[in-house]
Structure formats: structure tokens, C-alpha cells
Amino acid sequence: MEGGYMFTVQRRIGDMVHWQCEERGTCKARIHTKGAEIVKRTTGQPEADNTTPSASVLAPPVQPTTLAELALPAVYQQAAKGEQFLLYDSGTDNVHRFLIFGTQHNLGMLQRSKIWLANGTSPLCQVYVVHGLRGGDDPMKTGHLLPSLFVLSPNKT
Structure with a gap:
């Protein structure tokens, strides 16, 4: 034996x-x-593949230093319910690349909104958020300001 x-x-x-x-x-x-x-x-049993992760797999991914270097996997282009979330990408070949995130529902809400508010700052890149008023004409009384679009741009202009 x-x-x-x-x-x-x-x-x-x-x-x-x-x-x-x-x-x-x-x-x-x-x-x-x-x-x-x-x-x-x-032994007659098939050998298991070596499942030890390689050094390249264990290494953290290279962080992009510009929006042009940013790789955006499909999973980050959709909202939680599968709706398209990346509405516009000017392209990785554009040195002034910018991205617009939101949903068609949010665009419709902005279209119906009588008031839009927008603001954005960031030390790395410009993060610009557009809010729309939902439910009423006055956000201080009856309405709610909801973030609807998110714009990433490489600079503040």
C-alpha cells in the first residue's frame, strides 16, 4: 500500500x-x-493549477495621473439598475478628455426642472456637479435639489 x-x-x-x-x-x-x-x-488525480497569485496580480494597479490615462471598465459605465451611467466620454486620445455621468432619468428631471445649481472643485481634476430641482419651485420650501450630472474634466476651464 x-x-x-x-x-x-x-x-x-x-x-x-x-x-x-x-x-x-x-x-x-x-x-x-x-x-x-x-x-x-x-496518483491518477489531475494536478491542480498553481493558484498562487503572481507579483503582477498582487501589485496595486497603476494610478492614472490624468483623465486621458483613465481606463473605465464597463462595470463603472452603468448605474446600479443597469442603466447607462456614462453619458459622454470625449475619448482617451483627447488630452482635454472629459466624462459626463448621469442617467436618462436624471436628464429628464433636469429638463423639467426650473432651477439648476452647479458647483465643483477638486485638487486633482475638476469635478462639476449639476443639481436639479424636483418637486416644487422653491428648494427652500417644497422642492428637493438632487445631484443629476457629474462631470470630470482635466482642468477648471
Whole structure:
């Protein structure tokens, strides 16, 4: 018995003995011995792939220094319910690239809104947020200002 398997002699070649698992139909385990030493062992089980992550996988991703370098995977281009969230991208080949995020629902709300407010600042890039008034004409009394569009631009102009 070796490694949980029972073996029988399959053949002898000189001082080498080839052994195979007793359960020939279902077990593919084999060993080769030279004297009392096992020189080759096959368990019959497929070897698992090496799942140790490589250094490149473990390294943090390179952070973009400009919007032009930003890679935007599809998962970040959709809102939680699957709606398109990235409304406009001027393109990675544009050194003045800008991105506009929002939904068609938000655009419709802005279209119906009588008041828009916008503001934005950031040390890295301009983050500009457009708010629209929903429900009433006066945000101080009956309405709610809701952020509707988010614009990322490389500079403040």
C-alpha cells in the first residue's frame, strides 16, 4: 500500500518494477520502484493549477495621473439598475478628455426642472456637479435639489 492505494505488479524491466492500482478500471495511480525506492509516482488525480497569485496580480494597479490615462471598465459605465451611467466620454486620445455621468432619468428631471445649481472643485481634476430641482419651485420650501450630472474634466476651464 502506498499513498492510500493498493498496487499490483504491472511489469518488470531490469531492476525497475512498474506497479498499477488494484482497481484497474477506475484508478489510474501508478508507481515505479527501483529496489525499495519509489522513483516515480502518479496518483491518477489531475494536478491542480498553481493558484498562487503572481507579483503582477498582487501589485496595486497603476494610478492614472490624468483623465486621458483613465481606463473605465464597463462595470463603472452603468448605474446600479443597469442603466447607462456614462453619458459622454470625449475619448482617451483627447488630452482635454472629459466624462459626463448621469442617467436618462436624471436628464429628464433636469429638463423639467426650473432651477439648476452647479458647483465643483477638486485638487486633482475638476469635478462639476449639476443639481436639479424636483418637486416644487422653491428648494427652500417644497422642492428637493438632487445631484443629476457629474462631470470630470482635466482642468477648471
